Amino acid sequence: MNRKWVTMGDVARAAGVGKITVSRALRTPSKVSADTLEKVQKAVMELGYVRDETAGALSSQRSRVVGALVSTLEQPVFASTIRGLEEGLSAGGLQLLLGSTRYQPEKEALMVSTLLGRRPDALVLTSSDHTEDTRRLLSGAGLPVIELWELPEVPIHAAVGFSNRQAGRDMARHLISSERRAPVFLRTERASDTRADMREKGYLDALEGHAPRIHSVPPREDQGGPDYGAEGLAQVLQRWPDTDAVICVSDALAVGALCEARRRGIDVPGALAVTGFGDIDVAGAAALDLTTVRIDGAAIGREAARLTLAACDGEDIKGTRIDLGYQLIRRATG
Amino acid sequence: MNRKWVTMGDVARAAGVGKITVSRALRTPSKVSADTLEKVQKAVMELGYVRDETAGALSSQRSRVVGALVSTLEQPVFASTIRGLEEGLSAGGLQLLLGSTRYQPEKEALMVSTLLGRRPDALVLTSSDHTEDTRRLLSGAGLPVIELWELPEVPIHAAVGFSNRQAGRDMARHLISSERRAPVFLRTERASDTRADMREKGYLDALEGHAPRIHSVPPREDQGGPDYGAEGLAQVLQRWPDTDAVICVSDALAVGALCEARRRGIDVPGALAVTGFGDIDVAGAAALDLTTVRIDGAAIGREAARLTLAACDGEDIKGTRIDLGYQLIRRATG
DNA sequence: TCGACAGATGGTATCGATACCACGACTTGC
DNA sequence: GCAAGTCGTGGTATCGATACCATCTGTCGA
Structure with missing residues (x-):
């Protein structure tokens, strides 16, 4: 099995440019001449190159990953929230790292620490009963944390939900x-x-x-x-x-x-x-x-994505609480 | 906002040992004396240190991440499969990176390339109608790919499912x-x-x-x-x-x-x-x-996890096809 | 004609962890 | 008493990308 990945250096050699130029061509194409851009793109195609985001994350100190923990994936409650979130984030160039806590605070603590190991740019939680450990980890990490589906009096950072x-x-x-x-x-x-x-x-x-x-x-x-x-x-x-x-x-x-x-x-x-x-x-x-x-789950997800992107842009979202309300739907059973 | 992460070096200094010792204490505790281990653990606790997995992945060339793409997260069809998979993988120290393709091959191609950017150790797919691009990416990456919920005549690598x-x-x-x-x-x-x-x-x-x-x-x-x-x-x-x-x-x-x-x-x-x-x-x-x-979705997930772990251990799983069958449940509607 | 400046490109250090090799302090066996 | 081996530890290079600064070319105005 071929376990060797093509690197940026390989692409640079194939295109006859420096690796930094390849990096720019892929990330900020406007800063590269049309000519070089084309050469780089050709080399990328030929070699089937995929940028190593983990290496990029290490050097830029921005992982472009957002960790999300939902209380359950078994039940479809949060399905539309996840969809809204994922759509909003990927439009902003962020990726979603998803986990489920199954309504268990200990599992939440474990998953938060696992997620933090990937150095996410932000965290989104639908679980709000955090253990002491979790709270310490979260505040120590100092990254934006957005709680969903509820509106705590004092959110850790920000919250999107309803009463x-x-x-x-x-x-x-x-x-x-x-x-x-x-x-x-x-x-x-x-x-x-x-x-x-x-x-x-x-x-x-x-x-x-x-x-x-x-x-x-x-x-x-x-x-x-x-x-x-x-x-x-x-x-x-x-x-x-x-x-x-x-x-x-x-x-x-x-x-x-x-x-x-x-x-x-x-x-x-x-x-x-x-x-x-x-x-x-x-x-x-x-x-x-x-x-x-x-509950408009998709809207909650979209709002959360918007907030996350704002936070990643350096905006201070501390204390934000967004109430999206709910609607009583009267049907046949009462 | 405190955007500085505690590093292994900080822990090492606090514990009065070298960083490599910290690394060993965390990853292979048996290779470290009980005394040092305790010092390191104390320092880790005090500083609230969480190891940076991305840096680890870069140097060890093993990300301990498995990418999974399901056709839908909206419908609960794959819920139990994901649960089984996640449980099996996390027992083996692997993490799940989850994405949804919404039954769109173009979206699949996009997500595969996004996932590959995180350099996963393996890939699990429930979508089987791959575009030419996807196939090229997958074979070029040369990592284990496991297809679920079906049994193609010629799986890319391995498959767990039923007819x-x-x-x-x-x-x-x-x-x-x-x-x-x-x-x-x-x-x-x-x-x-x-x-x-x-x-x-x-x-x-x-x-x-x-x-x-x-x-x-x-x-x-x-x-x-x-x-x-x-x-x-x-x-x-x-x-x-x-x-x-x-x-x-x-x-x-x-x-x-x-x-x-x-x-x-x-x-x-x-x-x-x-x-x-x-x-x-x-x-x-x-x-x-x-x-x-x-369909026993959880079993499919567990089997997939088992295969993935085997593949990560260097075992050759190419060509494996596991048929878990199905069961016709006759109830009141026919 | 020359200096200032913008745009394109490259070199080098760096991110945080691990692999590999080296070293010192012991124990063990003869 | 000494060579050989084991255990615990540390130094240094390395993974692949990006930040930062330096360089080089070419254009323009004085």
């Missing part, structure tokens, strides 16, 4: 104002899902005299798929048989709960309302037609 | 043998989705006298979500009103088609069978209960 608490409150209020008397908040049990915590708080805010009913499904592996929703609904109905509304912390859970309700022949929304969170693509599908909170 | 054609044939046969007389193959129209092409071929193989009915939904952006399934079913029923089975090329499509069928009050599976492909998590949910082909 999970308000969204949770709005959803609960909506159900209560449509005469639901015993709404339950259904979530998976995760120590460090701060978004779920905030939505739960919002639910509590809205209760006004109704009894708080919160049920957590213990996750088996660390997923959060529809299976848990089905299981969760079963447990909820056993615990509180008079439940007439289930506010699920995510669409995935809601899909599962909805399916389970139908399987049991429960009239949705007549006897039971089911709502989700996120508006993932299956949520709107006709057989489900789920009432949910829509 | 899409056989799976398509099995599904069509299953429907035909349960008295379906007019099965339609429903897919999205993409120039370069070779897996869909193979499943379609399998469908054709199975027909035996039945008229071939293949319908492609033109994608609007480049997604492949349930919306297309709903739209597709509507088009199919208009084109061939006597359709009694729809074999969808993916679960996402099938979910959409199924929902649309129910919305129209069509009896599933009585009047119309609907089947999917992949067995994503929502497929099994009770309200859907989709008949589909189960």
Whole structure:
């Protein structure tokens, strides 16, 4: 196996110029005469040369890489955010280094340190419950950190998201104002899902005299798929048989709960309302037609990319908090 | 903003040893005395040092990075594959650099070249319709390339997957043998989705006298979500009103088609069978209960990781083809 | 005619880690 | 008591690109 890479020196020799000229021809073509540019491009094509970005990163002290950590890649919640982010970054010449923390703070700490090893120009996180280690690493590294999908009071650096608490409150209020008397908040049990915590708080805010009913499904592996929703609904109905509304912390859970309700022949929304969170693509599908909170994930990603590029251009983004809001989508299930 | 990274030299000074000793302490602790090791670890902790992997990659000519390109991150098809891959690789000390090609060969060519710029130790691809440029780049780079989710006759290097054609044939046969007389193959129209092409071929193989009915939904952006399934079913029923089975090329499509069928009050599976492909998590949910082909994505990812690690250890994996099979899951929709 | 200046190009040091070789302090065996 | 070997450690060159400064050519105005 040919494990030798073509280097810039090889290209320079083939084109009959100095390597620095090759570097310029590739990175800032305007600073090179049309004649040389052509020679270099020809040599690059012939040799199949691909610039070694790691070497470039070392000497320029700019890696042109942005590290991104999402809480989950299994569930499609963040799919559109990643897409928006990736599009925005690559338009600005930055590359995305993606990782998943699976809602585990220890895994986050590990991944942050792994990412920092690649000396990224910035970091984007959708996980916000950081361990002490993580915080120390992040502040020590002194690079822009952008938190997504929430708006902490005091972001590490900058944040792009919306108020999970308000969204949770709005959803609960909506159900209560449509005469639901015993709404339950259904979530998976995760120590460090701060978004779920905030939505739960919002639910509590809205209760006004109704009894708080919160049920957590213990996750088996660390997923959060529809299976848990089905299981969760079963447990909820056993615990509180008079439940007439289930506010699920995510669409995935809601899909599962909805399916389970139908399987049991429960009239949705007549006897039971089911709502989700996120508006993932299956949520709107006709057989489900789920009432949910829509989050414009792609917009969050795009905004994050914009901020990142600004920060890489030297702009100070410390303290920026961008609220992109949410939208309650009322469909057939409540 | 503090943009200065702590270097190995700083750690060495703090610990009162040479930098090379620090390098050894971190990478091969067994070659360092317990005493020095402790001093180094203390210094590392105090300074919050994170080794610069890019510099290490440059000097050791091994980046410990594996590039992975999947056809889509929007749809959860490859979610479990990525998880399996990531787990296997990180256990072996390798890091995953992830990208999405969105089923576009030109985008693949671009991403391959971007990835190669990071000098990965290997490449993993779920996209198999490569442009001439891509092939040249790949063979020129001379690194292990592993193709997933299919088994080309002649893989570039190695492949881990199953026979899409056989799976398509099995599904069509299953429907035909349960008295379906007019099965339609429903897919999205993409120039370069070779897996869909193979499943379609399998469908054709199975027909035996039945008229071939293949319908492609033109994608609007480049997604492949349930919306297309709903739209597709509507088009199919208009084109061939006597359709009694729809074999969808993916679960996402099938979910959409199924929902649309129910919305129209069509009896599933009585009047119309609907089947999917992949067995994503929502497929099994009770309200859907989709008949589909189960692919063990996580196993594919794990196998790929194993092969990658072997290749990085110098083993020759050229020509390896690992068939992990599939499983027809008969549920309520056909 | 000459100096000033802009544009194009090259030389050399440098980024941070590792490979390779060399060295000193021990232990071991005869 | 000494040669041979092992262990831990450090010095120096190196990986491939870029930053910085120097150089060289040619044009223009005085």
